[in-house]
Amino acid sequence: MFRFLWQLLGESPFRGSVNPTRAPLLMSSGFRRSLPFPHPWNFREPIQILESLFVDADSVTGSGRHTVYLSVPGVAPFLVTRDPQLIRAIAVETGDKDGQFDRDTLPSDGIARATGVDSLLYSNGPQWRHQKKLAASPFGKSTLFQPENFEEFFQTFRETVRDRLEVCRRTAAENGGSVEVSLEAEIKPVMMEMLTNSFFGAEVSYDEIRNRYVPSLELIIDDIVRDTVMKRLPVPGFLTRPNKNQREQLKAARADFEQLTEIVLSKRSSGEGLWRQFKSDVPDEALKTNLRVFLAGALEATTSYAAWAISHLARHPEIQEQLYQELQPVERYSPEVLSDSLVLTRVLDETLRLTPSLYFLPRRATANVIVRTTDGRDLEIPKGTHVLLDVWHANRHEDHWGTAITGYPAMDFAPDRWRVLAERNVDSKEMLHFGFGHGPRVCPGKHLGQLEVALVVGSFVKLATFRALSSHNPAKAGVSTKPADGCRIRLTLREQYRNPDHPTAEQRND
Numbered sequence: 324m325f326r327f328l329w330q331l332l333g334e335s336p337f338r339g340s341v342n343p344t345r346a347p348l349l350m351s352s353g354f355r356r357s358l359p360f361p362h363p364w365n366f367r368e369p370i371q372i373l374e375s376l377f378v379d380a381d382s383v384t385g386s387g388r389h390t391v392y393l394s395v396p397g398v399a400p401f402l403v404t405r406d407p408q409l410i411r412a413i414a415v416e417t418g419d420k421d422g423q424f425d426r427d428t429l430p431s432d433g434i435a436r437a438t439g440v441d442s443l444l445y446s447n448g449p450q451w452r453h454q455k456k457l458a459a460s461p462f463g464k465s466t467l468f469q470p471e472n473f474e475e476f477f478q479t480f481r482e483t484v485r486d487r488l489e490v491c492r493r494t495a496a497e498n499g500g501s502v503e504v505s506l507e508a509e510i511k512p513v514m515m516e517m518l519t520n521s522f523f524g525a526e527v528s529y530d531e532i533r534n535r536y537v538p539s540l541e542l543i544i545d546d547i548v549r550d551t552v553m554k555r556l557p558v559p560g561f562l563t564r565p566n567k568n569q570r571e572q573l574k575a576a577r578a579d580f581e582q583l584t585e586i587v588l589s590k591r592s593s594g595e596g597l598w599r600q601f602k603s604d605v606p607d608e609a610l611k612t613n614l615r616v617f618l619a620g621a622l623e624a625t626t627s628y629a630a631w632a633i634s635h636l637a638r639h640p641e642i643q644e645q646l647y648q649e650l651q652p653v654e655r656y657s658p659e660v661l662s663d664s665l666v667l668t669r670v671l672d673e674t675l676r677l678t679p680s681l682y683f684l685p686r687r688a689t690a691n692v693i694v695r696t697t698d699g700r701d702l703e704i705p706k707g708t709h710v711l712l713d714v715w716h717a718n719r720h721e722d723h724w725g726t727a728i729t730g731y732p733a734m735d736f737a738p739d740r741w742r743v744l745a746e747r748n749v750d751s752k753e754m755l756h757f758g759f760g761h762g763p764r765v766c767p768g769k770h771l772g773q774l775e776v777a778l779v780v781g782s783f784v785k786l787a788t789f790r791a792l793s794s795h796n797p798a799k800a801g802v803s804t805k806p807a808d809g810c811r812i813r814l815t816l817r818e819q820y821r822n823p824d825h826p827t828a829e830q831r832n833d
């Protein structure tokens with residue numbers, strides 16, 4: 324009631340030393356594209372929607388520069404922040420304790436309809452805590468990076484990557500050593516194969532993965548975005564429903580997804596792959612929701628991460644060469660090799676900073692709560708507020724990541740900034756890119772994803788040099804972000820890989 328009155332009077336519902344700026348509901352740059360929330364004409368451009376909220380913020384001095392809010396009488400306020408300190412404070416205060424933030428389910432309704440509501444990703448409170456315990460053992464760093472486990476996963480991952488790169492190598496070799504490809508389409512099946520076959524121990528053929536399961540999941544993921552936005556709009560369902568043909572394709576895609584989930588789950592009883600580490604007696608049925616989330620989410624996020632890394636390297640031949648020099652002598656990866664590979668680590672960190680796969684983290688205030696940043700500011704957020712932690716724009720702002728702090732402009736892809744930061748002794752806890760989230764709801768697949776992406780990027784750099792076909796590198800965004808050009812590159816095989824027929828013994832060890 325009080326909130327409604329406040330909103331009518333145009334009062335800010337927020338209190339504290341952080342004073343968010345009110346974002347106008349209609350932006351001046353035209354009507355449709357400038358509404359700062361998703362609707363049928365703009366929902367394929369979520370990054371631009373976030374951007375439009377900050378359109379005037381750069382002229383603000385003080386604490387409203389990086390935090391804005393939207394207020395409509397009768398509707399819970401939306402708070403959007405690109406302030407890294409505030410992002411961190413809210414991420415740390417997310418969990419199942421009294422007064423802590425929930426993950427806001429509003430932007431992931433469609434995911435829940437496609438995968439189920441009781442997943443680790445979607446649930447909150449005690450249900451989330453329970454799911455988290457279940458996921459801890461197989462995904463934890465101690466499991467994945469234990470010498471025997473690491474070696475086993477690494478071998479199977481390497482075989483997968485090697486087989487796929489061999490096809491790529493052959494195609495290029497038959498074309499005089501150089502070929503143009505849209506690499507995103509090649510990365511996706513490799514990522515899925517690593518997950519289903521190497522990690523979950525299934526034996527799905529590459530053809531099935533590439534021609535059936537990946538296209539089906541693409542369709543489902545695309546529909547998740549449409550479904551999430553359209554179901555919220557106050558318009559009759561028949562206006563926003565897919566047509567008959569699309570509905571049939573979706574039905575078939577969902578059946579494929581279900582079948583893939585069953586295949587992966589069927590390996591549990593014989594303890595293949597990761598299932599060996601999975602110590603729980605919950606019935607198979609109770610694991611399905613999480614498996615669907617792992618399959619779809621991991622495919623999206625790891626493809627995004629690897630495609631962005633290659634896409635940036637394709638525009639920076641000098642960094643590609645540094646990476647090649649670093650990795651060329653490496654024959655066997657181990658956790659130590661991975662952590663000693665400084666160029667690789669910086670390239671991957673810089674990739675997640677500049678182009679995070681998940682571009683915002685949604686939260687919801689479960690009580691009136693005061694959050695405090697580590698630099699001594701506070702903000703009282705009323706119960707029910709939808710909070711968008713806008714990681715994409717936080718990571719690209721000169722105030723936080725610019726030349727004065729990191730030695731390089733924030734908008735540049737510059738892995739060397741991480742060396743500068745280390746040399747300047749900047750506390751690494753102060754420079755978070757949130758690429759895997761932060762706090763209690765941090766990504767459980769972080770170590771698995773990093774291992775997969777490091778391997779794919781490392782192996783690719785050793786096979787070929789590659790150049791982007793355009794210098795501009797814009798993003799497309801749905802559930803995750805990806806290079807808008809589909810990672811289109813011209814690759815040229817390194818000298819030693821050009822013979823179409825005779826890969827050498829060293830090649831087989833790459």
Ligand code: HEM
Nearest residue numbers: 443444617621624625680681684758759760764766768772
């Ligand atoms: C390597 C690429 C990956 C990236 C960049 C990534 C990114 C993220 C981020 C940013 C979050 C936090 C979301 C939030 O705070 O609201 C998250 C959560 C999550 N990720 Fe990942 N992820 C990756 C790989 C994976 C993999 C391989 C899996 C599983 C096989 C996975 C499963 C999950 C789950 C279940 C959550 C929700 C955790 C919770 O709410 O407690 N992710 N991921």
